[in-house]
Amino acid sequence: MKASLVYRITAVLLLLFAAGHTFGFNQVDPKWGVDNVVTSMASQKFEISGFQRTFWDFYLAAGYMVSVFYVFAAILAWQLGSLPRETLARMGLTTWSFAIAFAAVVELAWTHLFLIPIIFSMVITLCLIAGAWLSTREPPARNRRSK
Secondary structure, X not given: OXXXXXXXXXXXXXXXXXXXXXXXXXXXXXXXXXXXHHHHHXXXXXXXXXXXXXXXXXXXXXXXXXXXXXXXXXXXXXXXXXXXXXHHHOOHHHHHHHHHXXXXXXHHHHHHOOHHHHHHHHHHHHHHHHHXXXXXXXXXXXXXXXX
């Protein structure tokens, strides 16, 4: 399998993860019994740096920011999949940093979240590791002319 294909698959997974996160992170199931907490978070306003905010505002902002970064990560993965092999092979710091960052996401998901984000982040991390590894293992282009 080529690194370019792995990065394209990763991009699609990241977009699915972003969509699921965007539409799901602020859903509250009545079975959880947290209605009073959520109501309090959404209704208790306070002033911060000249703005009236609630903790629910902070929660929403943090959640949407995560979604924005998942979309950015998808764009980055797609771009990595578009690069020539030679260029991708020289981007080891970027490709391995990307994989390590998502390994940290796995740890956070494992510690604080539930099965769906754990699985998505694990699969994405494995794809990013495979992409980084394959991009350094692919053979250089043949018959390059030197000037």
